[in-house]
Amino acid sequence: MAAERGTPAEALVGQVVLPGDLLLLPAHYDEDAEGERLRLSGGAAPQGRLLCGPGLRRSGAGLLVTTCGLLRHRPGGGGAYWVDSQQKRYVPVKGDHVIGIVTAKAGDVFRLDVGGSEPASLSYLAFEGATKRNRPNVQVGDLIYGQFVVANKDMEPEMVCIDSSGKSSGMGIIGQDGFLFKVSLGLIRKLLAPKCEIIQELSQLYPFELVIGMNGRIWVKAKTVQQTLIIVNILEACEYMTAEQRKQALAKLSGN
């Protein structure tokens, strides 16, 4: 096998990368002592560690690309590189907030379907204020918003509905009514970006409530069924509409 020459990572930011590409990192991430000397002398060396995000793997001198997509870079906080790819199938990742559907109760543990390869488990003690006598009122078919505490390829994923300080902070059983639907993971990330235009424009329309799970599931609830369905249709169509088309559609709706 011919050895591939890597290209510097900075040159490919914002461009399409394919699995197997090797990205070289600047000298100050080298693990040798020479790298340290360079770090000390170079004033512009970023402090902290480089984050190698989803789609990239550490390999020897640089990063190896494992999924096809666009290479993204974030300079703040030590720098981060990741591959922005489109996916519909979710792979459980530790720390992600997801919406799960309760499929079974097995003794002290609930089985949730999160859209991954295995059902996740959720203990009944993992809710805020739950004790052995004070059990949460969870039935089969309920929707639950929680985060993964264990999620790797060797073990069954486990979820909890409290954070590290014991507070629920919005997690737990999602209430009655509302509509659950599935979108691609790329749209979810777009919607959860800090200043998302889609969400800002939608929030001007009617009062509604929205829960976005990183596993591609969105739950919407508005005052009437019609409003709920309108929001659902807009969110589903957003993936393929340009900004102008979206604004036209919203203008028609607010006019009505």
Next chain:
Amino acid sequence: FMQRGLDSQTKKQLEEEEKKIINEEHWYLDVPDLKEKESCIIEERSFLRCEDLVYGRMSFKGFNPEIEKLMIQMNSKCKEEEIEEDDKMEADVSDEEMARRYETLVGTIGKKFLRKRDQRVLKDDEEEDDEVAEGNNTRPSKRAKKMFLKPQD
């Protein structure tokens, strides 16, 4: 108590002897330690750390007030610099009102915890303040009441 000291000393001696025995028997590698390379690269499989995503639960136009409060809380955790500026703005009661209330509060609640004698003194003090303008006649009589009167033989 000297006995306990002795016991700990003997324990230490025993431990040292055990360690010596173990060290002689232990197998160890003659190879020099490989330097652990401190990697400067962290592998992360979650998009959350890369992209600064917002919290997933949202509510708009007052549909669910608890979640709207939560949104402000969660999103302000990310932007901690703004919190310090906003604390003063977000106080429900202004500083002036707080000062005014404290003046009246401290007096009223302080009275609650005084013993009976001190309460009477307080009342007298307040009445004295009011009556200073009118005259000082009432003072000596009240004071006289409190003092112990020796029974006249």
